[in-house]
Amino acid sequence: MQISDRLNRMEESATIKMAQMARDLAGKGHNVISLSLGEPDFDTPQHIKDAAKKALDDGYTKYTPVSGLIELREAICKKLKRDNNLDYKTNQIVVSNGAKQSLANLSLSLLNEGDEVIIFAPYWVSYKEIIKLSGAKPVFVHGGIEDDFKVNAAKLEAAITSKTRMVLFSSPCNPTGSVYTKDDLAAIVKVMEKYPEVLIISDEIYEYINFLEGGHVSIASFESVQDRCIVVNGFSKGFSMTGWRLGYMAAPQWVAAACSKMQGQFTSGANAFGQKAAAYALEADMGETYKMATAFEERRDLVISLLKEIEGMKVNHPEGAFYLFPDVSYFLGKSVDGKTINNSVELCEYILETAHVAIVAGSAFGVDSCVRIAYSNSTENLKEAVRRIRAALEKLK
Numbered sequence: 001m002q003i004s005d006r007l008n009r010m011e012e013s014a015t016i017k018m019a020q021m022a023r024d025l026a027g028k029g030h031n032v033i034s035l036s037l038g039e040p041d042f043d044t045p046q047h048i049k050d051a052a053k054k055a056l057d058d059g060y061t062k063y064t065p066v067s068g069l070i071e072l073r074e075a076i077c078k079k080l081k082r083d084n085n086l087d088y089k090t091n092q093i094v095v096s097n098g099a100k101q102s103l104a105n106l107s108l109s110l111l112n113e114g115d116e117v118i119i120f121a122p123y124w125v126s127y128k129e130i131i132k133l134s135g136a137k138p139v140f141v142h143g144g145i146e147d148d149f150k151v152n153a154a155k156l157e158a159a160i161t162s163k164t165r166m167v168l169f170s171s172p173c174n175p176t177g178s179v180y181t182k183d184d185l186a187a188i189v190k191v192m193e194k195y196p197e198v199l200i201i202s203d204e205i206y207e208y209i210n211f212l213e214g215g216h217v218s219i220a221s222f223e224s225v226q227d228r229c230i231v232v233n234g235f236s237k238g239f240s241m242t243g244w245r246l247g248y249m250a251a252p253q254w255v256a257a258a259c260s261k262m263q264g265q266f267t268s269g270a271n272a273f274g275q276k277a278a279a280y281a282l283e284a285d286m287g288e289t290y291k292m293a294t295a296f297e298e299r300r301d302l303v304i305s306l307l308k309e310i311e312g313m314k315v316n317h318p319e320g321a322f323y324l325f326p327d328v329s330y331f332l333g334k335s336v337d338g339k340t341i342n343n344s345v346e347l348c349e350y351i352l353e354t355a356h357v358a359i360v361a362g363s364a365f366g367v368d369s370c371v372r373i374a375y376s377n378s379t380e381n382l383k384e385a386v387r388r389i390r391a392a393l394e395k396l397k
C-alpha cells in the first residue's frame, strides 16, 4: 500500500491547515477569530441564489457542454468586453470548477517535464503545487515590500530562460493585496514583447475587489501580447460564491480546446444550475459586488491603522483583494517563556495558541519575514483580533 511520489512531493495547503488548527482550537471551547481563509464573509447575493433555484426547477440538472453552457460563455464574453474591453468568442472560454481548476487545466494541458514557469512572489500557495504537478519547475521572481510587493521588469527579464513557457501572477494579488496598475503592466509587457513564445497567465479572480481609481486593468488589454494571454477569473470572490465552485478562463482558441479536452476526462465540466445562475450574475445589477468591495476597503483602512500602532510591525497600503501581508521580521528571533520564535510558522502558531487568532505564515507564500492577514471578517472581530495579536507580540522579548 502506498501513495504516489507525485502526492508525496506535494505540500499541504498552509491556509487550509491553519483553518483546521483554528477549528480544532475552537472545538475545545476557545473563542478563535480566523483571519486565515481567502473567503469573503458575505453570503452570495439573494438574487443569484434565486436564479440557481429557478435553474433547478427549469431542469438544469444534466451534464452541460464540457466548456460550459453556451449562455454562460456568452455572458462571460460580454463581461470581458464590458469590464475589460477584451474581445473573445465563446470557443475561447472554458468554464471550470473554480479558477483553481482552470489553473490545473492549464498546467496539465500545456506543460512538460523540465519546462519552467515564472511565478511572481509572494505567490498564492496553490500556484507552486499546481505547476509542480505537471513536472514543470516553478521559478520565483520576488517583489519586496518596498516595491509594494510588485515584481519589476528587470527582475522578470533576468529570470526568463529558453525553458520558460509561462509567466503566472495575480492582480489584485493574493497574498499581498497589491494591484498592478496600467503602468506596472506596461513595463511587464515591454519585457514580454521580446519573448513571443512565452504565455502569460493572468489570474484576475479579485478583479472586483480593487480600490484604485479607474479600477482593474487586465494585461490581456495590451494588444502586443493579447494573443498569448490567458485570463483566469471566477465567481468566488467578487460574487461571494466560493462554495459554488465556478471559474473560467479566456484563452487563445488552441489553449481553450486543449483545456476542454483535459477537463472532459477529469470533471466533464461544472454543475449545470450553478452555471445558469452565474450567467445571470454577470448580467444582473452588480450593486452587491460593489457594496462588498467598499466594505473591504473600509476594513483595510481599519486594520492598517491598528497594525501600525504595533511596534515593529511593517505594513504597506495595498489597493485590492482582502489581504494584508505585514513584515514581521522584527519579532523573529525573540522569545517568550524560554521559547524562541524562529520563523513565520512558529510566530503564527504562537499567535494562534496565545491570542486565539488564526493568520497564515508568509513562508507558505514564499516570504518567511511576513504573515498574511485576511480581513474578510466583521469590524468587531478585526478590532478584537488585532488587539489580541498586539498583546501576544508585546510579550516577545
Ligand SMILES: Cc1ncc(COP(=O)(O)O)c(C=O)c1O
Pocket: 038, 097, 098, 099, 100, 101, 124, 170, 173, 174, 203, 205, 233, 234, 235, 236, 242, 245, 246, 247
Ligand atoms: C489568487 C487566487 N487564484 C485562484 C483562487 C481560487 O479561486 P476559485 O475559488 O475560483 O477556485 C484563489 C482562492 O483563494 C486565489 O486567491
